[in-house]
Amino acid sequence: MEPVKVGLLGLGTVGGGVVNVLQRNASEISRRAGREIRVTHAVARTLDKDRICGVNDIELSTDAHALVNHPDIDIIAELIGGTELSKELVLTAIENGKHIVTANKALIAIHGNEIFEAAQNKGVMVAFEAAVAGGIPIIKTLREGLTGNRIEWLAGIINGTGNFILTEMRDKGRDFADVLKEAQALGYAEADPAFDIDGTDAAHKLTILASIAFGIPLQYEKVYKEGIDKITREDVFYAEQFGYRIKHLGIAKDTEVGIELRVHPTLIPERRLIANVDGVMNAVLVKGDAVGPTLQYGAGAGADPTASAVVADIVDVVRVLTTDPENRVPHLAFQADSLSETPIAAMGDIKTAYYLRMDAVERPGVLAEVTGIFAEGGISIEAIRQQEPAEGAGFVPIVFLTYIVREQAMNEAISLIEALDSINGTVTRIRVEHLG
Numbered sequence: 001m002e003p004v005k006v007g008l009l010g011l012g013t014v015g016g017g018v019v020n021v022l023q024r025n026a027s028e029i030s031r032r033a034g035r036e037i038r039v040t041h042a043v044a045r046t047l048d049k050d051r052i053c054g055v056n057d058i059e060l061s062t063d064a065h066a067l068v069n070h071p072d073i074d075i076i077a078e079l080i081g082g083t084e085l086s087k088e089l090v091l092t093a094i095e096n097g098k099h100i101v102t103a104n105k106a107l108i109a110i111h112g113n114e115i116f117e118a119a120q121n122k123g124v125m126v127a128f129e130a131a132v133a134g135g136i137p138i139i140k141t142l143r144e145g146l147t148g149n150r151i152e153w154l155a156g157i158i159n160g161t162g163n164f165i166l167t168e169m170r171d172k173g174r175d176f177a178d179v180l181k182e183a184q185a186l187g188y189a190e191a192d193p194a195f196d197i198d199g200t201d202a203a204h205k206l207t208i209l210a211s212i213a214f215g216i217p218l219q220y221e222k223v224y225k226e227g228i229d230k231i232t233r234e235d236v237f238y239a240e241q242f243g244y245r246i247k248h249l250g251i252a253k254d255t256e257v258g259i260e261l262r263v264h265p266t267l268i269p270e271r272r273l274i275a276n277v278d279g280v281m282n283a284v285l286v287k288g289d290a291v292g293p294t295l296q297y298g299a300g301a302g303a304d305p306t307a308s309a310v311v312a313d314i315v316d317v318v319r320v321l322t323t324d325p326e327n328r329v330p331h332l333a334f335q336a337d338s339l340s341e342t343p344i345a346a347m348g349d350i351k352t353a354y355y356l357r358m359d360a361v362e363r364p365g366v367l368a369e370v371t372g373i374f375a376e377g378g379i380s381i382e383a384i385r386q387q388e389p390a391e392g393a394g395f396v397p398i399v400f401l402t403y404i405v406r407e408q409a410m411n412e413a414i415s416l417i418e419a420l421d422s423i424n425g426t427v428t429r430i431r432v433e434h435l436g
Contacts, residue, residue: 004318043062097122101317158209159199166231215334260350266432267355273295362396370417414429
């Protein structure tokens with residue numbers, strides 16, 4: 001039987017990892033796929049022989065359009081990133097009847113609906129396990145392993161850079177800016193780390209997870225996102241005093257007001273397994289009605305972990321090359337004509353608990369003013385702690401933990417508190433999830 005021929009769009013960290021894994025494990029992969037899988041063509045920005053190694057039997061080029069139009073290639077692995085060029089190349093490859101494997105979360109989150117429709121019309125597959133959480137097989141778990149469940153909610157640490165920063169801040173008492181510089185030096189963060197820090201990267205991934213979990217179209221533009229750049233080492237320390245840890249979570253919930261889609265810093269109880277996921281590691285916690293909570297943990301990035309997911313997708317495609325397209329696992333787990341129009345919940349309608357930190361003038365009656373505003377808004381307080389002021393600060397840090405309340409009520413209360421002449425500056429708000 002003829003080998004299945006793969007063309008790589010991109011020979012960077014992931015592309016090189018894919019070549020290495022396919023070569024290193026060639027015999028084992030062939031036994032599992034039922035056919036030999038061979039990378040025959042690859043496109044790179046430059047053909048620097050010192051940079052590109054292990055590709056002696058691969059035809060190299062800088063012409064991406066020629067690759068997706070090549071008549072002999074069966075599967076295109078898109079590993080170049082970005083959205084516009086990658087979308088054009090992927091749609092061209094699909095039109096040419098080629099199957100797609102991609103590690104590009106932004107491409108799927110933003111253009112996935114269009115790409116999947118084109119693939120369905122042409123009877124080809126689009127596989128994207130590597131787009132979320134690197135080597136963790138969370139897409140396959142949601143789409144196949146948990147297909148007998150109604151997914152109630154999921155929460156994930158799905159950006160390793162942010163998790164590394166928060167871990168260092170907690171373990172070593174360091175400031176955000178200081179740890180960010182180290183993350184860049186170590187290669188965990190890009191020179192422009194905005195997508196990691198502001199939640200964009202996690203929002204792309206959450207969009208994909210939520211669509212598969214709840215059977216809704218991809219709706220990246222409706223994800224609420226909040227970054228970690230406002231988190232201080234004091235917040236990390238105070239959270240620990242209450243028995244919590246701060247993690248940058250992507251959260252999706254099926255609620256009575258719609259599907260919640262949100263990415264933000266979150267306090268979670270330190271006893272939860274996911275609270276103990278440190279460094280650059282990723283983890284996704286999924287709650288199904290039948291199975292209960294399940295946790296998947298592993299490396300969320302890197303050459304070999306991501307290549308592991310890409311190669312697994314290639315094997316999946318090879319296994320079903322001769323299968324009737326109507327009998328394949330749907331791209332988003334649910335049949336394309338059965339996706340739900342369940343609305344996305346507005347942030348003002350979500351319900352959660354809160355950590356609030358504010359700097360107050362040290363005088364009688366201030367605490368009564370603040371708690372009076374909470375009482376008027378129907379907000380119940382679980383705990384209050386007055387912290388030691390910094391030397392010469394003139395203000396006393398006060399930290400509150402609240403019980404669950406609607407976000408709109410909390411927004412209104414915070415506005416009133418910030419307007420008090422006894423409160424200095426803005427109120428720091430971090431949402432609290434118990435993930436029980």
